[in-house]
Amino acid sequence: MNTIAPAVAADETAREAFREGEVDQESAARLADNGLEYRRVAVDGDEYVGWLQSVARGFQDGERTDEQIAASRERSGYRRLTGVYDPAAPVDAPVATIASWLGELTVPGAATIPSCAISAVTVAPTHRRRGVARAMLEGELRAAQAAGIPMAMLTVSESQLYGRYGFASAAPAASFEIETRRAVWTGPRPEGRVDFVGRERVREVLPVLHERVRHRAPGEIDVQSSQWDNIAGVWPGAEKATEKRAVQYSDAAGEVRGAAVYTVRENHDDFTKATVNVHYLLAETDDAYAALWRFLLELDLVASVHAGELSVDEPVLWMIADRRAAKTTVRDHQYVRVLDVATALEARRYAAQGTLVLDVADPLGLAAGRYVLTVDADGAGTVRRLAEGETAEGIAVALGITELSAVYLGGVSLATLAAAGRVTVTPTEPGDVAKATAVLGWHMAPRLSIWY
Template sequence: MSTTEIPVVASEDDRAAFRAGPVDEQSQQRLAANGLAYRRVPVDSDAFGPWLQSVARGFQDSERSDEHIASARERSSYRRVTGVYDPAAPVSEAPVGTIASWIGELTVPGGALIPSCAITAVTVAPTHRRRGIARAMLEGELRSAHAAGVPMAMLTVSESTLYGRYGFAPAAASATWRIETRRAGWIGPVPEGRIDFIPRQRFRELGPALHERARRRFAGEIDVPPGHWDNFAGTSPVAEKAGEKRAVQYTDASGEVRGLAVYAVHENHDDFTKAKVSVHYVLAETDDAYAALWRFLLELDLVAEVSAHELSVEEPLWWMIADQRAATITMRDHQYVRILDLVAALETRRFGAAGRLLLDVSDPLGFADGAFVLEVDADGVGRVTPVERDAAPDDAVVVRLGITELSAVYLGGVSLATLHRAGRVVTDDPVAAARVFSWHTPPRLSFWY
């Protein structure tokens, strides 16, 4: 991969080479100086079971059974799995630090896809804090991704304060909705077509292709890792309470399936007219599918409340209910991104307005440090030229910021003018700079990974 030929998708050869690549030498030496070993863990090896047990412990989860390990092994072949080991520990085969990653594809403003290193399963044993393990693993994974030519990194986080020091920024927030159905009142469209119940296995079969068609509509979405579809549908052999899940599909007037949803009903034993519905996943390729699925969910019989997670911060649903106060909405950080190759990242996305900016970027890890002229034409296409820091064109708006701040505005989820007001960005024309980086729809990510 290069900055002059930006791939639309990551090839299977790229993915396989990244999975099989060595651990970062700098991090390996740093950990070795502290008496720790840093190595990849083949998914098909005996070392995978102890690695998975350490991950479960790190997330305060229960011990994994042999069945859980076998299922996870089957669904983890796409991941690069790495562990940090303490040879002096009583159970030396169990890592004291874990991390996993793979090359995914991030949708950016304009609908293009950019290869991105998706990072997950980051844990450090509480017995081994403050020994540089998290730093070595995260910096090592970023250096490995950069060396492989991957222009972006991304993750969803449990501990939000950890990742800013490595250049990650919350770039796509998510919303949690709780809706009182009797107050809501549907005033949205009533599309032609039909909603039908389907087996959960049918949802599992339809989901991947439908998501591939739908995900380019929203910056922030990524390709779904293979094992996640079984999690959504409850079709994994180790899925808990899978029988609670119900699946429906929306078929348009021409007979094409354009939307899917999975939900569960939780009965109220004190009042059978006040059940609660948890929406696990809504996937809509079209606006009609979106409206039909949400109308169905909000008009279910004997249901008083519908809740849903990982929604956009600007859902059309807000304007489809008669009483907006029927919805209680909370927001939180969700999709974090980190630019590794600034030229490739900016030339892949589209921009909201024409303009010329001089981006003076500081990056403590050195991947994207420097000065760059960004020229955006009337079609929103950007071209990036590295320059000396004192060589700004006379008509360029100068913007000085860190890689964390540039990563934050990359998907269009926060205005550059807002970061300027927050003291995170320095520029003499925040309005002009914000217009360039703006996008007409907020980014979103509809699941955790």
């Protein structure tokens, strides 16, 4: 049969409580000292149009049309929207924006942790260097902590901005440019079938498949419906939506196990050398993964296949004859920020048994303290916060909240950060760094397959 089961709805109570929460008063007071107003924006209110146009301007996009505004309003109900307003400005539109929502982040061990997802961070060039971005981001972090959310996360356009707030690159993304002539498929040839489907069909398939697989890889998140509209090309604001093509993979039993969305850019100088851009590929099984990649790499009249937001250890590189046919670029992508050390550390699993005494510094004062992490033989961790002056047995690790956030998903090793002078292990006994690294490591590279 060729069916897709419905996804399970997430708990809306906690999401609504965070969405409807008040702005942080400390940030509001700081902005007021600069003659600015800090306020929430209702998705169904008149202020939403100005807020959305400010976001578009901030990301160097064109003005949103009435149709795009209506579609965006309809799909933005899950977000908490905040704007910074200048009463002296000639128009009633925010000079800075931020959006957030309560999402779920997959952590090592196939568990999830509630996380404040942050997006749409903009500051108008007319109001830079007035502490606006700092007030918004610190305010959002304090609001999340006050709501009991133990983690914050975001994908960023300017990576150098967020370390000052305790965020760290935790799930890098790889991009591939694969020369099809040289690649030559050597991987499996599954018995299932690949079929073209319409954009509405792939919009139906993707979220259900994603719900089945998102708990496998650290760094993945729950994806809101508006994201799927954009990926599938059914949202009125999606760029060049009609150029998107979609395929699905069904296994030998007829069950849909994977799908891909891509576009083809024709080469007018040589019609045998088109370029394929893979916008999204999702596979529930190894067979689906192999079949979809083989389909893309063996398309007729195509010279190269481009794909992004991939894992740094994608299996496809071991499914082609010539690894040099693939040009790989790795960049920072998913950033996370621990807000509650004990809750965050107890949520994930660990690669080795051991005890670490973590001395965590936090310039914002949200998560600073000394904690004992004890990991048992099954990889489960328990955390105890130490009282002032209290001592404990274990490998002592001094690090900032940025460094703790960086190692949290297993994307960078503690040994690497120690070699970079970002982490101190004391007293340094032979093997201590290696032992601490083994505890905090994980067998799978983290990944996030979307921007948000």
